[in-house]
Amino acid sequence: MRAGLALVVLLVLGACGGAKEPQGPAIVVLATGEEGDALTELLADFTDDTGVPVSIEWGSSADNADRLIEKVGIPADVLITDNIADAWRVADSGALRPVQAPAFAELHPSLKDPDGYWAAIDVRTLVIAHRNDARPLTTSYDDLGDAQFMGRVCLSSPQRSINRSLIAFLIDEKGVKEAERLVRRWVKNLAMPTFASEDDMLNAMRAGDCDYGIVSMADNLDGLTPFSPPPHYVDASAVGVGRHAQQAESAHLLVDWLLRNPKFELRTDESPPFVGTVGWRDEEVRLLAERAGYR
Numbered sequence: 573m574r575a576g577l578a579l580v581v582l583l584v585l586g587a588c589g590g591a592k593e594p595q596g597p598a599i600v601v602l603a604t605g606e607e608g609d610a611l612t613e614l615l616a617d618f619t620d621d622t623g624v625p626v627s628i629e630w631g632s633s634a635d636n637a638d639r640l641i642e643k644v645g646i647p648a649d650v651l652i653t654d655n656i657a658d659a660w661r662v663a664d665s666g667a668l669r670p671v672q673a674p675a676f677a678e679l680h681p682s683l684k685d686p687d688g689y690w691a692a693i694d695v696r697t698l699v700i701a702h703r704n705d706a707r708p709l710t711t712s713y714d715d716l717g718d719a720q721f722m723g724r725v726c727l728s729s730p731q732r733s734i735n736r737s738l739i740a741f742l743i744d745e746k747g748v749k750e751a752e753r754l755v756r757r758w759v760k761n762l763a764m765p766t767f768a769s770e771d772d773m774l775n776a777m778r779a780g781d782c783d784y785g786i787v788s789m790a791d792n793l794d795g796l797t798p799f800s801p802p803p804h805y806v807d808a809s810a811v812g813v814g815r816h817a818q819q820a821e822s823a824h825l826l827v828d829w830l831l832r833n834p835k836f837e838l839r840t841d842e843s844p845p846f847v848g849t850v851g852w853r854d855e856e857v858r859l860l861a862e863r864a865g866y867r
Contacts, residue, residue: 660851
């Protein structure tokens with residue numbers, strides 16, 4: 573089953589190996605991905621631990637966000653997005669309720685909505701990937717706009733959340749004009765048109781079609797060397813509870829469980845940038861990409 577299809581998977585675990593027998597109504601979760609991926613397994617573990625069944629309805633992050641905003645179909649209890657921008661706009665529309673989970677209070681402030689409507693559950697560090705023999709090595713995102721990198725840079729689509737996140741942080745750091753100038757230089761240095769997926773871009777890098785690219789540490793970087801320029805920017809997934817959740821208590825329990833079983837580890841000596849920046853800068857990012865010819 574593929575993302576974007578109106579499919580429902582009921583995660584029901586047998587009472588074996590210590591698993592609790594599923595009981596009560598299922599939590600309706602709007603999620604991005606497909607059956608059998610890591611999120612499916614994670615939610616199955618939740619049912620195993622708590623006995624609360626979960627019904628997953630797969631769709632794109634944007635479509636799921638629109639469904640919650642427009643109140644389409646059965647009211648969803650939990651929304652899991654693959655980016656912060658979608659969670660931000662759902663909260664901004666009033667379609668989420670404040671999270672009531674003890675683990676939310678313990679989460680680093682940079683990883684949650686200050687008004688309490690969503691939290692990051694998967695954080696991916698952004699990096700510049702080099703082909704192993706590529707020289708010179710970069711030390712900043714600005715380097716990729718230098719003339720010596722002309723015809724050597726690959727980028728994925730600006731629709732990809734990692735690129736939206738990076739540009740949002742650059743706007744926050746440099747201002748719109750300087751961030752746009754940098755993106756224009758990246759576009760000028762492209763070896764070929766942007767790629768629809770990170771996997772396609774990474775394959776092109778391994779094939780020698782380009783030497784440098786912006787990716788996530790979550791990607792398969794075999795044969796490539798990653799470098800994370802300071803400050804360490806991130807891309808993140810988020811979770812929130814639907815305003816009209818019918819299983820609100822169980823929904824908050826799921827959020828609490830996800831925050832206590834994170835897919836990332838935040839080092840105690842780090843203070844990551846506020847991921848919400850990606851949400852409230854998202855429209856600026858879209859307009860900047862259009863003006864810069866980044867398509």
